[in-house]
Amino acid sequence: MSHHSRRSFLTVAGASLLSTAGLGVSSEVGTAQSSGDEFTVVEESPTTKTLFSAVTSSEGPVAVGAGGDVVARGANGWSKIVEYGPQARSRPLRGAAVTDDGNGVWFVGGSGVIGEYRVDTDTLTNYSAPKGKTSTWEDVAVVGHAGTDERLYFVNGSGELLVGVRQESGAIRYEEVLKPGGGSTIPGIDFHGRKAGHVASTSQLVAATSDGGMEWNRIGIDFAGGAFYDLASVAADDVNVAGGDGIVYRYDGSRWTPHVIDGDRQAIRGIDRDGGDGLAVGTDGKIYERQSAGEWTRFQTATDAQFNGVASGPNFDVAVGNTGAIAERTVDGDDGDDGILPILGGSATDSLVTTTLDSTTTDSILDGDFEPEFPVAYDPDAVVEVVEGKWVLGES
Structure with a gap:
């Protein structure tokens, strides 16, 4: 999962112009009551299939899921932009990431499927089964700009990591396969720098790298007893892991602290961080918003669907899940004072x-x-x- 600031795509004449546009935050921890902060469930989703992951591109939110479906949020709502996946074989798509410029959305899934959708050119490219790898890819991270200097990280159900680097010719050069997860499934990978990031495995392992994935150091989580589903890497000393029993684990560079953000102790399935901001999702239509290092506000949406992925953005925050469920919240509003x-x-x-x-x-x-x-x-x-x-x- 790749994370981008709400201000990442506000540029003009090649220079970034930072806006004060932001997200309203409830002052209380618990179920949010402010209507201005609430998420709206999309009544007509473009798919009825499960959506597993979401990212924010330069053109708006994009989500991927079962059957190879890729859906996107445009000016007139949500629509399907890819059907059947990059191989046209309806392989499920489980993870997604977006390039630093927001133009390239990468997604991975079953039977080694890998694809890239360029939102700036509406172009789909198939990169499936690199090095003959046909295990299910669970997640992907990408750093760099679309079509020029991407550095890609793919992780699969066999605990393997495959790194790909875009060449001047446009081709992707793949490096040797490694196993940072010790052979266990890696459901989450995220990078906060070109060569610095983290992985989480289903065996309660979290590992860090600072050299582009060549070497990995285990940093936890020894006391965790539940499953891990996702992670967000903000810095070497700022990491969150979404886990079972309603827990989000927080790493501060030296220790892990578990925070129970769901009182019903239901699993936290997805997490996204944007600097100090953060969103997480779980079962029964619940969305959680980070207030501080250990405080989260819970939003109960008008659906009982399980959410699997979440993404924040400059215009919309979105959560996606089972049966094509989508919930969204407008960030910049229409009051004219959003910057x-x-x-x-x-x-x-x-x-x-x-x-x-x-x-x-x-x-x-x-x-x-x-x-x-x-x-x-x-x-x-x-x-x-x-x-x-x-x-x-x-x-x-």
């Missing part, structure tokens, strides 16, 4: 764009034309007037 400038037309010359994040202000001068349908971060106070429906920005 995201609506679609602009025409051009901008010498306009001052001011963005604020954690009390740090960045000023960027936009010279000449830019893409008319590109979202631009801004400070609402910088809007001095509206002329013929266009925003005029200046020093405030």
Whole structure:
């Protein structure tokens, strides 16, 4: 699973413009009551098959699941973008990851199936059974930019890790197969750097690497008794593992602490972290939101389906699960104060764009034309007037 900031895809003229757009957070731990924070269950999912994993691409949320289905959230709702999988053989897709630029969605699954869907070109490519490996791939992590410098990490039900590196020719070069999980199934892998990340196995093993997967060091979890389902790697000293009995395990660089975030002690099936923010999902339509290192708020959605995957994003937070269940929450809202400038037309010359994040202000001068349908971060106070429906920005 790959994790991206809510601000990862807010760029203009090649420079990142950080927005203060964010997620409303309930102040109480327990079942959330604020309607502004609630998730809505999608009434007409494009699939009735189980969805196992979700990511946020540059075009919006994407989820993968049984039968080789890949579904995506667009401006007009959810639709199916891949049917039958990359081999056209309906192999189930169990894990997904997205490139750093959000343009390439990689997914893996049964019988060695691997595929990539480029959301910027609507192109599907089949990479299945590399090195003749036909075991079920359980999860994938990717670091780098689509089509240029990806470094890929695939893990399977035999506890194997296969690393692939994109070459200048466009081909993927695969390295020797390793077993960081000691032979047990690895349901989760995540990288916080190009060569630094973590894996979790079904034998209660969590291991870390800092050299791209060549060497792995076991860091836990000796006292854990339940199953592991997923993990999120934020840093060498900031890791979460989603486990059985309603537990999310937290690693701070030296010790593991179990946090029971589900009072019914039902398994936590998926987890996603975005810096200090985090989401997790479980059984009976429950979603959990991280408030602090050891505090999570529970959301009860209007479904009893089991959720398996979750992803946060700049526009939507989504949870996906059994029978094609999808729950989503709008992040930026429609109140006009979310820090995201609506679609602009025409051009901008010498306009001052001011963005604020954690009390740090960045000023960027936009010279000449830019893409008319590109979202631009801004400070609402910088809007001095509206002329013929266009925003005029200046020093405030």
